[in-house]
Amino acid sequence: MTVSGIRPPKAILFDLDGTLIDSxxxxxxxxxxxxxxxxxxxxxxxxxxxxxxxxxxxxxxxxxxxxxxxxxxxxxxxxxxxxxxxxxxHLTGRTRLMPGASEAIAELHAEGIAMAVVTNKPERAAREVLSHFGLVERMGAVVGGDAVSRKKPAPDGLFMALERLGHRAIDTVMVGDSGTDVTAARAAGMPVVLVRGGYTRVPLEELGADLVCDSLHDLPHALNALNLA
Missing domain, CATH: 1.10.150.240 (Putative phosphatase; domain 2)
Known part of the structure; x- marks a missing residue:
């Protein structure tokens, strides 16, 4: 549901390691x-x-x-x-989905929100992991670190994902777990949401994100409250 007066995103770019998966x-x-x-x-x-x-x-x-x-x-x-x-x-033997990942992606997909993964992981590896967990078909694009000349925190991968999805940065949110994702999102001109439980060495509150979620279970509701106007 959309909160009155608030415009939720049309697209979401997800980080992978520490955000969607515990690898x-x-x-x-x-x-x-x-x-x-x-x-x-x-x-x-x-x-x-x-x-x-x-x-x-x-x-x-x-x-x-x-x-x-x-x-x-x-x-x-x-x-x-x-x-x-x-x-x-060593891609899926010990790797697990982060809590709420499958449910959040299913809910966002049902709402018609376009999604992509932008990761510094090699693209072949990222696709294999997403396929293993049944998530790759939900993604309109998967951009690995080897697909661009500059990995995150540069915005190159985010721009590639936007081009593939056919959406603008102003209508898109980056969801990640670290300062690398924040820096990349800011450089791309889009808001960023961080999710706890990832691999950052710095407290999330100190990274300057627009929102911090306790888990991916909270993400759909939090995105509906994010004002992109």
């Missing part, structure tokens, strides 16, 4: 498999969780740095190539 256990498994190849000890789930959100290359760089092995450009390129098949083996 940290799978990503940790992939990182530790990579580190083991280099003879390095495993990192903990909290350590890896703090590294998620800025793309696989940054994840690898930070994981090796935390293990005491800084990588130069060529070595990082090689580690990224080694990581690619490992990453694809």
């Amino acid at each position: 940290a256990p799978d990503i940790t498994a992939a990182v530790n498999e990579l580190l083991a190849i280099y003879g390095l000890p495993p990192l903990s789930l909290p350590q890896v969780t703090a590294m998620i959100g800025r793309g696989v290359r940054v994840l690898i760089d930070e994981a090796f740095a935390a293990s005491g092995m800084a990588l130069d450009g060529a070595a990082l390129d090689k580690a990224e190539r080694v990581m690619a098949p490992i990453y694809l083996r």
